[in-house]
Amino acid sequence: MKFCLLIVKNLRRNVLRTLLTALGTMVLVFVVTLVWSILFFLDEVTREKSHNLKAIVTERWQIPSQMPFAYAQTLCEGAARQPGDARPTDSATWQFFAGTLDPAKRAAEDFIVAFAMEPRKLATMMDELEDLKGAQAAELQDNIHRMELQKSAILMGRDRLAKINKRVGDTITLHGINYRDINLECEIVGSFPPGRYDANTVINRDYLNDALDDYARKHNGKQHAMTSKTLNLVWLKIPDKETFSKIAQQITTSPLYASPAVKCETLSSGVTSFLESYRDLLWGMRWVLCPAILVTLSLVISNAISISVRERRMELAVLKVLGFRPFQLLLLVLGEALLIGVASGLISALATWYVVNEVMGGMKFPIAFFPSFFIPANAIGWGLGIGALTALIGSAMPAWSARTVQVSDVFSKVT
Amino acid sequence: MEAAKSIVRIRGVHKYFTRGSEQVDVLKDLSLDVPEGEFLGLMGPSGSGKTTLLNLIAGLDRPSEGEVWVGGQLISRMSEGRLARWRTRHIGFVFQFYHLLPVLTAYENVELPLLLLPLSGAERKRQVLTALELVGLENRMRHRPGQLSGGQQQRVGIARAIVTDPTLIVADEPTGDLDAKSAEEILDLLGELRRSLEKTILLVTHDARAARRADRVVHLEKGQLVENEDADEDVRMA
Numbered sequence: 001m002k003f004c005l006l007i008v009k010n011l012r013r014n015v016l017r018t019l020l021t022a023l024g025t026m027v028l029v030f031v032v033t034l035v036w037s038i039l040f041f042l043d044e045v046t047r048e049k050s051h052n053l054k055a056i057v058t059e060r061w062q063i064p065s066q067m068p069f070a071y072a073q074t075l076c077e078g079a080a081r082q083p084g085d086a087r088p089t090d091s092a093t094w095q096f097f098a099g100t101l102d103p104a105k106r107a108a109e110d111f112i113v114a115f116a117m118e119p120r121k122l123a124t125m126m127d128e129l130e131d132l133k134g135a136q137a138a139e140l141q142d143n144i145h146r147m148e149l150q151k152s153a154i155l156m157g158r159d160r161l162a163k164i165n166k167r168v169g170d171t172i173t174l175h176g177i178n179y180r181d182i183n184l185e186c187e188i189v190g191s192f193p194p195g196r197y198d199a200n201t202v203i204n205r206d207y208l209n210d211a212l213d214d215y216a217r218k219h220n221g222k223q224h225a226m227t228s229k230t231l232n233l234v235w236l237k238i239p240d241k242e243t244f245s246k247i248a249q250q251i252t253t254s255p256l257y258a259s260p261a262v263k264c265e266t267l268s269s270g271v272t273s274f275l276e277s278y279r280d281l282l283w284g285m286r287w288v289l290c291p292a293i294l295v296t297l298s299l300v301i302s303n304a305i306s307i308s309v310r311e312r313r314m315e316l317a318v319l320k321v322l323g324f325r326p327f328q329l330l331l332l333v334l335g336e337a338l339l340i341g342v343a344s345g346l347i348s349a350l351a352t353w354y355v356v357n358e359v360m361g362g363m364k365f366p367i368a369f370f371p372s373f374f375i376p377a378n379a380i381g382w383g384l385g386i387g388a389l390t391a392l393i394g395s396a397m398p399a400w401s402a403r404t405v406q407v408s409d410v411f412s413k414v415t
Numbered sequence: 416m417e418a419a420k421s422i423v424r425i426r427g428v429h430k431y432f433t434r435g436s437e438q439v440d441v442l443k444d445l446s447l448d449v450p451e452g453e454f455l456g457l458m459g460p461s462g463s464g465k466t467t468l469l470n471l472i473a474g475l476d477r478p479s480e481g482e483v484w485v486g487g488q489l490i491s492r493m494s495e496g497r498l499a500r501w502r503t504r505h506i507g508f509v510f511q512f513y514h515l516l517p518v519l520t521a522y523e524n525v526e527l528p529l530l531l532l533p534l535s536g537a538e539r540k541r542q543v544l545t546a547l548e549l550v551g552l553e554n555r556m557r558h559r560p561g562q563l564s565g566g567q568q569q570r571v572g573i574a575r576a577i578v579t580d581p582t583l584i585v586a587d588e589p590t591g592d593l594d595a596k597s598a599e600e601i602l603d604l605l606g607e608l609r610r611s612l613e614k615t616i617l618l619v620t621h622d623a624r625a626a627r628r629a630d631r632v633v634h635l636e637k638g639q640l641v642e643n644e645d646a647d648e649d650v651r652m653a
Contacts, residue, residue, distance in 0.1 A: 002530050003530070006519075006530075009518045009519060009523075010518055012518055013517070013518050314514060315514070315516055318510070318514040318516075319527075320499075321473070321475065321502070321508055322502075322503065322508070322527060322528050322531070322575075323499050323500065323502045323503030323504075323528060323531045324499070324531065325495075325496060325499045326495075407470075407475050408466065408470065408475075
């Protein structure tokens with residue numbers, strides 16, 4: 001404890017320098033925390049799981065997938081044909097409806113992409129929504145119930161609502177862009193809990209399918225061009241990798257999916273494929289940007305500690321004369337750097353977590369279909385670790401220099 | 416009369432430094448005894464080896480040849496680590512420029528050497544307060560060096576030197592940076608400490624007034640000792 005007090009008091013020697021070093025550390029830790037949060041999330045979603053996996057079924061040779069809705073029923077059963085065939089524990093279909101609120105202007109803020117799906121699948125198949133508890137879970141169930149009772153009901157994320165300047169209870173008309181001449185009049189019955197789905201919109205798939213049927217009736221039985229391409233994605237919930245292998249085999253060998261052909265892959269594989277176009281960006285973030293920041297941080301701390309050691313060589317010599325051993329002087333200097341690094345890193349990580357998660361509701365950095373990212377709890381440890389490691393590295397040389405100070409400097413100079 | 420035992424005993428000490436291929440002799444066949452309780456002045460011109468001799472006595476350096484005994488211990492053969500520990504307990508330093516840590520208060524500066532000893536907080540406090548009282552600065556213990564005069568800072572330096580109850584006090588030009596009045600006060604204090612605590616003091620100085628306070632003055636010239644019995648005679652010589 002007594003040495004700690006000496007370390008703390010040494011930092012008060014030049015308060016401005018200490019504060020600036022701390023501030024520089026906080027800013028750099030902030031940036032690294034943001035970048036690592038994105039990479040951490042993407043690593044998590046692309047990590048192959050061995051249990052409770054999700055698989056996605058898409059068109060084999062085209063992106064985006066455009067499969068006929070007739071595939072839905074059998075794909076949701078994992079293309080099981082024989083009694084002993086494997087089946088998923090749950091499933092969901094997605095149809096993407098892109099529309100605009102103003103067909104004349106078609107401005108970016110009026111553009112909405114909605115997932116058309118079975119409302120009840122929101123609570124069982126959507127990441128994070130399936131884990132909701134308490135009031136949020138109850139509110140979601142309430143919204144699901146409303147969507148089932150009223151096919152034209154729509155659920156929107158808070159950011160999306162704010163962008164189109166609408167509130168729960170308002171009515172909007174989505175003029176189809178990919179579904180030309182299909183206009184869906186919807187009532188906003190609720191919003192998603194804050195988080196991952198802030199920018200998303202969900203409609204009842206029956207509403208879209210009914211609109212397609214209605215189009216055929218109004219056009220003398222002529223199907224809408226999208227009728228045979230309306231199914232974009234099928235989600236399957238699978239208990240383990242062995243079952244996944246069986247289901248994948250069943251789907252890919254089934255004669256039901258000849259044209260267009262389909263493929264079944266785990267969600268992590270699917271996401272990895274989708275992120276392929278961001279590969280260079282992510283590589284740069286991981287192996288260029290972050291290391292460069294860490295090196296810069298080490299240099300910032302090294303510079304500050306070097307100046308501090310150089311300024312007080314005489315004091316260090318006095319400490320040596322009084323009986324402090326070289327390793328104790330080394331520890332004193334390392335301790336100062338560690339204190340700045342650890343404290344600044346921890347404060348920065350905590351502040352980043354709070355501001356991004358609680359105040360901003362996520363970091364808006366769209367990559368693929370992930371509109372925003374959150375700071376994980378691990379980030380607190382990152383900040384502490386980054387601060388400590390860069391402090392140790394940066395102060396190593398000045399600390400070594402401190403232990404080699406010459407005691408002859410403290411004695412009188414003969415004139 | 417029984418001779419006082421020697422606190423400092425130096426026998427046949429040589430100290431040389433090597434510069435390239437050249438050997439520079441700083442101290443040559445030097446022998447010295449400092450009895451317990453003596454106030455010894457050490458004088459000499461620039462380059463005479465005073466600082467080197469000081470370093471050897473204080474355990475900051477080792478002789479090239481010979482033996483240095485302080486307080487009955489052969490310090491010239493001790494390891495670095497053992498010397499550092501020995502120095503904390505047995506040597507009290509008073510510097511020309513005080514060399515107090517500016518970020519610490521007077522109390523904390525005096526406490527510094529005690530941090531290296533296995534003492535409880537209460538014991539450290541007792542010793543620090545005693546030292547500050549002895550130098551008359553108990554009312555200034557919360558002040559930092561920047562808030563003290565030169566004379567007060569040197570008193571804090573003296574308190575720091577005596578707080579561990581050392582065997583030997585080494586004062587290197589303690590009045591060199593002080594005005595005449597403050598210098599007299601410091602020399603009075605050193606003399607008082609020597610009398611009341613029976614300390615052995617080694618004073619390195621160019622100041623004739625300071626040298627006059629010593630019981631005995633030795634001169635160092637070209638690495639060899641020239642000793643005078645009488646401090647006054649030496650002062651006249653200076």
